Amino acid sequence: MLEYRNVHKSFDTEAGSLVVIKDFTASIREGEFVVLLGPSGCGKSTLLRITAGLEPPSRGEVLIDGRAPDLHGRHRLGFVFQEPALMPWRDLVSNVTLGLEIRRIAKAERNRQAVEILRLLGLQGFEKYYPHQVSGGMKHRVAIARAYIVDPIILLMDEPFVALDAQTRESLQRDLQDLWQRRKKTVIFVTHNLEEAILLGTRIVVLGKRPATVQMDYEVRLAMPRDPVSREFVDLRHELRGMLA
Amino acid sequence: MAKMREVEPVVEIGEMTAAVSRERVQKLSRDRRRVIGFNSLSLLLFLLLWEGSSRLLHSVFFPGPLVVSRTFVVLLVEGDIQGYTLPYHAYVSLYRVLLGFGAACLTAIPLGIILGLWRPVYFGTRVVSEPLRFIPPLAWIPMAILFFSGLGRYVFLIWVGVFFPLFILTMNGVSTASPTFVDVARVLGASRSFIALRIIIPNALPQIVGAMRAVMSPAWMCIVAAEMVAAELVGLGQLINNYATLLRMDIVIVGMISIGILGLLLNEALMAVERALFRYRQEVKV
Known part of the structure; x- marks a missing residue:
């Protein structure tokens, strides 16, 4: 239902053209909680803004139920920014x-x-x-x-908990999980924190350094709610960390 | 189980918020007492310095606060040579200032909002608006004398002095709206008019009211200058001007102080409005 086809984004700067997203292709099904995991400044936020229709892609297309995103209320989107605003x-x-x-x-x-x-x-x-x-x-x-x-129909979240202390972040992550289990939504959640990704996502898409390209696409099969100190969780974290290194 | 987890932290936060606000109220009243104390002290010090230097100089052109306060009482009760009392002079000037100020608010604020939302128009007309902005209000006096008379002349001169700063400050307040607020509304499908009316203007309101307060002092500058060149007999500027020619410096100083006090009162009134309207704005403390 959400389709990225060869999405490409570059910004013109004084130093020349800066490519932030290169050839991003992915297909996201309804009800998935997709975590976009990648280092800071790798173009994840820009990808979200393009998904919301706040910015156009330079090349390629984003399709929500077969149509490009537009801001005139045809697609109901939710966007949670880094600061609560x-x-x-x-x-x-x-x-x-x-x-x-x-x-x-x-x-x-x-x-x-x-x-x-x-x-x-x-x-x-x-x-x-x-x-x-x-x-x-x-x-x-x-x-x-x-x-x-x-x-x-899609909830976009751009590192919403990054500015919070560890304790508050944990309680918000729990509540987001609860809320999501009660009212299933397609979520695209951006973070640079592997633990957060495993805790929340049903699928983790790992992006490399700028320009953002897909390095790994991983389905998380742990049962919810997830316990970050459980054996399976820790094992998975080690496994993924190893794959990322 | 899940329910328990939800409720627990929030009760804590709620209690904390209440405790914090109680403490804040206590601190506020302590701060207020301190502010009043310091201000009484600095007023006393100012009067002492003034009286002392006046006695040292021993000149009829520099009367001290004791002489000036006697004159003040005489002007208050008996009035000047023409029989106009000080409150009447003050009332006439205040009336003129408020009319000119109101005219400027009614024109500068809407225009500032419109051009703040529509910057290309401002940038496309700068060649006209910028030079106009730099013409001092006093340079408009000959024009004002030729084309206006009576009250209109004063209103025009105050308008000229207040319009541009108010317009520029309003426009800047509008055009510096938080881009994230606008993005939040755009993603939710807001129309341009919704964003302008419900996001950008409310966001700029504190700055607009602040600008109204800031232009109060040019407004007083204009009225005094305008009254000094006019032929009428009333107004604080006229009082100062008339008695300056008679070298009655005590009366001149009474006029000056009256303007200062009226300015202070207007400023405090607008600040009270600001506090009531924008309780959400926290003062930044360093």
């Missing part, structure tokens, strides 16, 4: 319901859905708080809720 003048509920407001859904219905998803993410009671009144981890939860609430 909550609007400080909106309380948590109206941050979460931004996408429903854009779709002109009635306020009562918007709020009903927001309360439900905030509860799933452990934020009940904080509906009327403003972003500056809550912690960094809570902001990230709200950003995830904002993307999830529009019931996207």
